[in-house]
Amino acid sequence: MxxxxxxxxxxxxxxxxxxxxxxxxxxxxxxxxxxxxxxxxxGINISNPVNTLSNPVKIIKKIAPKDFSLEQNTVWSFKSRGNWATHNGNYRGNWSPYIPRNILLKYSKEGDLVLDYFCGSGTTGVEAKLLNRNFIGIDINENAVKLAKENTDFLTKTADENVIYFMVGDARNLNLINDNSIDLICSHPPYSNIINYTHNNKNDLSNYEVGDFLKEIEKVAQESYRVLKNNKYCSILIGDMRKNKNVIPLGFWTIDKYLKEGFVIKELIIKRQHNCKTTGFWYTNSIKFNFLLLAHEYLVIFEKSDKKKVENYKSNYTEASFRQYEKNKIKFIENNNIQQESATVWIFEKKDWLYNTLNNLIKRYGNGSYSIYNDNPKKSSNLLIYFYDNNFCNFSKNFYNYLEKDGILAIICEDIRIDDNLIYSNPIYIEKYFKEDDKLKIKEIVVIQIKDMCNPNNKDFNLNINHKYLIIYKLNG
Ligand SMILES: C[S@@+](CC[C@H](N)C(=O)[O-])C[C@H]1O[C@@H](n2cnc3c(N)ncnc32)[C@H](O)[C@@H]1O
Structure with a gap:
């Protein structure tokens, strides 16, 4: 009670x-x-009721962030969340306005119609208004819609030219929106039930456990595909969850639902989170209980491509996805005194990312024995490291022979830019493959950011990929 x-x-x-x-x-x-x-x-999940109850309309001092430039690389990290216009962090779990600002500027133009079907406090709507886009914001919670209206209730020079419209509604059923009518979807779903946005609202997806959440998000993906114009983009931000020291890869599973509906991936961006504590208590616990603190989310830009491009994407999967690691790159010096990582983003330089990654793996999971599958693996180690390559088929049938009971399998892999400038994501493919294997349990998804692979002068429409992944599984019994 x-x-x-x-x-x-x-x-x-x-x-x-x-x-x-x-x-x-x-x-x-x-x-x-x-x-x-x-x-x-x-009736609303806010961190500061005083602000919202007593001061609904804010006076705007800044209408744009200082020194803003578009992101050029696949790892995005904003030191402050952004407080221009009416933006603030009061609505729990709202996204940094830097995210919709980047997306709107890159994937839409003035006068376009932008949709956010999980609009919450209206962050995307505020950016749409500031950037002269027309906007439809939908949320299941009428109090969130009220707050979103208040947050977009300010004057700009060109405000009257664009329509900013909010309504209470359900992202799974966008029946008021015509087929092929939206220029850009820019939205931020709940991450299953990590944060509950309403109390007992049965249509609120933030009240759904993972399995049911995924079934419902499939309907959202279906509606997204229907309402979006051809050759346009649909972007979502989604994160993982953690249960009993293991990751629940909600991000990859959600992305897979959108792929199933016919979308292809234009960009897979890693959004770093800065609110996680990687020192003191949390650092000690991460080592003691052997888990990593979640420090990243996935910002996916899906493309609704024409049929030919999608067929091409699908048929190119296998070949494009393999990348042979040179054997001599695997040689490295073991160092047991290395500083251990405690969060899911590891940031290294090009020259020593492999050294740091392998030593971190060995220290955390090796327990006296490890081997590298691509390089004459030993029978039965506690830790088996595999560089994803074109031998995956053989590997997936044989790797058990090289792992001790309860051993750890660590796969190093990448997202690859394939023909047509789309992204093929090896880690998503690997997780989809091993999800069916009940002997393996996914433990961690680590992003390795390579600091000096960042290109601030990238003029290309495509983002420069400056991250890799480590997918870590535990062998059951
Ligand atoms: C992560 S929040 C979005 C926050 C938003 N980006 C912002 O900056 O304020 C997710 C939102 O989805 C809404 N929501 C949950 N289920 C929904 C559904 N079926 N249809 C529409 N909105 C829903 C929640 O009320 C919540 O506001």
Whole structure:
């Protein structure tokens, strides 16, 4: 039974201005409980009720970020979340306005019609208004729609020329929107039930467990494909989850649903998260309990291509996806004194990424024995490292022979830019393949950012790929 007086006390303290930590300590409750109390009582999941209740319309001092330039590489990282116009972090889990700003500027033009079917507090709508795009924002929660309207309620020089429209609705059924009518979709779904946006609303996908969430997101992908014009883009930001020290690859699984509906990948961007703590308590626990702190999300730009391009994409998959690693690159010096990584993004330089990656793997998972599959592997080690190559078919049938019971398999792989300038994502393919294998359990998805592979002067429409992946599995029993 819910404790109504406790919820009321928490809300009162929140309104008085107490922080989540102070409230947590005072009532011995966690953040999820505080969020639930607020969402249930106010009908919206916000971190600062005072702001929203007493000061709905903000006065705008800045209408654009200072020194803004478009992202050129596949790893995006914004040190501050962005506070121009009405943007603020009050709506829990809202995205940084730098994301829709980049997407709108690169994949749409003035006067285009942009859709965000999980619009929340209206971040995308604010950017659409500032950048002279027409906009439809939809959310299942009427209070979020109200907040989004307030957040877009400001004047700009050209404001009257564009339509910014919000409505309560369901992303799984966009029946008010015509087929092939949208120029750009730019949206940010809930990550299953990590953050609940409403209290018990059965149409709110943030109240769905992973399996059901994926079934429902398939309908959203279907509707996205229907309403988007041909040769246009649909972008979503999605992250992974963690359960019992293992990752749940919600990102890859969600991307796969969009692929199934006919989309192809134009870009797969890694959005780094800065709110995760990689020192002190968390660092120690990451080592002690052997897990990595989630530090990245996936920002995917899907393309609705013509049929021929899609067929070409599908038939080119296999060949394009393999990349042979040169054997001599695998030679490296073992160093047990290496500083251990504790989050899911590892940032290294080109000259020593392999050295650092392999030593990190060996230190965390090796437990005295490891081998590299591509380089005369030993029978039965605790850790088997595999560089994804054109031998995958053989590898997938044989690797068990080289792993101890409860051993760890680490696969190093990449996204590849194929013909037609699309992206073929090896890690998504690998995870799809091994998902069916009940002897393997996915443990981590690590992104390796190569610092000096970044090209700030990239003039190409395609982003410069400056990351790789490590997919880590545990062999069951
Ligand atoms: C991650 S939040 C979006 C935040 C938004 N990008 C912002 O900056 O404020 C996800 C949103 O999806 C909404 N939502 C959940 N299920 C929905 C559905 N079936 N149809 C439309 N919106 C839904 C939630 O109410 C929530 O506002």
């Amino acid at each position: 819910a404790d109504f007086s406790l919820e009321k006390d928490i809300l009162e303290d929140k309104i008085k201005g107490l922080s989540d930590r102070e409230i947590g300590n005072k009532y011995n409750v966690n953040l999820k409980f505080i969020e639930k109390s607020i969402t249930k009582n106010l």
